[in-house]
Amino acid sequence: MTVAPSTRTTTAKLLDHPLNAWYVAGWDHEITSKGILARTVAGRPLALYRTQDGRAAALADACWHRLAPLSQGKLVGTDGIQCPYHGLQYNSAGRCTSMPAQETLNPSATVPSFPVVEENRYVWVWLGDPTLADPSLVPDMHQLGSNEWAGDGETIHASCNYQLVLDNLMDLTHEEFVHSSSIGQDELSESEFEVTHSEDSVTVSRWMHNIDAPPFWLKNMRDKFPEFEGKVDRWQIIHYYSPSTICIDVGVAEAGTGAPEGDRSRGVNGYVMNTITPETERSCHYFWAFMRNYRLDSQLITTQLRNGVHGVFGEDEEMLKAQQEAIDANPNYEFYNLNIDAGGMWVRRLLERALEAEGRLGTDNKAAATHTSKS
Numbered sequence: 001m002t003v004a005p006s007t008r009t010t011t012a013k014l015l016d017h018p019l020n021a022w023y024v025a026g027w028d029h030e031i032t033s034k035g036i037l038a039r040t041v042a043g044r045p046l047a048l049y050r051t052q053d054g055r056a057a058a059l060a061d062a063c064w065h066r067l068a069p070l071s072q073g074k075l076v077g078t079d080g081i082q083c084p085y086h087g088l089q090y091n092s093a094g095r096c097t098s099m100p101a102q103e104t105l106n107p108s109a110t111v112p113s114f115p116v117v118e119e120n121r122y123v124w125v126w127l128g129d130p131t132l133a134d135p136s137l138v139p140d141m142h143q144l145g146s147n148e149w150a151g152d153g154e155t156i157h158a159s160c161n162y163q164l165v166l167d168n169l170m171d172l173t174h175e176e177f178v179h180s181s182s183i184g185q186d187e188l189s190e191s192e193f194e195v196t197h198s199e200d201s202v203t204v205s206r207w208m209h210n211i212d213a214p215p216f217w218l219k220n221m222r223d224k225f226p227e228f229e230g231k232v233d234r235w236q237i238i239h240y241y242s243p244s245t246i247c248i249d250v251g252v253a254e255a256g257t258g259a260p261e262g263d264r265s266r267g268v269n270g271y272v273m274n275t276i277t278p279e280t281e282r283s284c285h286y287f288w289a290f291m292r293n294y295r296l297d298s299q300l301i302t303t304q305l306r307n308g309v310h311g312v313f314g315e316d317e318e319m320l321k322a323q324q325e326a327i328d329a330n331p332n333y334e335f336y337n338l339n340i341d342a343g344g345m346w347v348r349r350l351l352e353r354a355l356e357a358e359g360r361l362g363t364d365n366k367a368a369a370t371h372t373s374k375s
Helices: 162-170 172-178 215-224 299-329 339-357 363-368
Strands: 022-027 037-041 044-050 056-060 074-076 080-082 096-098 116-119 122-126 150-158 193-197 201-211 232-241 245-254 267-280 283-292
Touching: 022 037, 022 044, 022 267, 022 283, 037 267, 044 122, 056 116, 150 267, 150 299, 162 232, 162 245, 162 267, 162 283, 162 299, 162 339, 193 339, 201 339, 215 232, 215 245, 215 267, 215 299, 232 339, 283 299
Parallel strands: none
Antiparallel strands: 022 122, 037 044, 044 056, 074 080, 116 122, 150 283, 193 201, 201 232, 232 245, 245 267, 267 283
């Protein structure tokens, strides 16, 4: 079993969020040329819309004049937005193009405009240094846009710090206790796991051999193999990409048919796609989808899986809200680390490095950081 990089405790105060990073602002279908979407991303209120040629745009949600929220205004022209208070108009670059009752435009009349990338059903926004906004840094979530995978997802507005969701996804042994009626089983905490990491990613791998399939996976096996009976080999391979995307390769296969060696043909494989966008210190937007590579033409299975995962994540949502409330009520309490926290601790280490690179790891954050040592 992989041992955590450190067993040192940390206060329950959590790290800030990096700004030089891509965060999901919304699903592609949420951002339209018919209206304006208001959404706070990493502490910054945004006004999101599409220009008439279909490009997504992200402006700061505050007019230059009196800071009225632009999201309450309307779209004008081919790529403009009009303030609801005094009618100032801005283009998608954030420059004012019209002022009421005067022909001369103040050259300082601009609002921040942020780099946007649309990829794999999501619209991503970059709030940090725009010269560093490299589209190639968008996390790999290709399953969402691939013809070899089918599925659907939803958004959870979670009443907790985004790092609590990362912790939840990096250690899936909680399934044994929080999700006992669907995907949980004793073997989760009994099985060994391996943690590896790079400069901007962490992987946690766990295999459970020759076990009974939990209800969720037994149903999926029978969707593909109606007559299936017997034991399975089960896997969970968690891929974290900095700062807040986690894609989990999950599935089961008939025991002893070669899944651990790479032959998953006698099994069912899914990917749980998760990307978490900080909103405030105590809230986040949790975008998720469940994708599968079997029975691709079945909308029934797609809907059943989405609804099933919705129920599972609803249990997580309740626990995360309760955890955040406990942190707020006990500001001097500490987190303690177990072996199962190894993946999550490396995530904290990478977040700490990103904040250091931005010069934003202040005294409070240093005290709150999970200090790890290379092993």
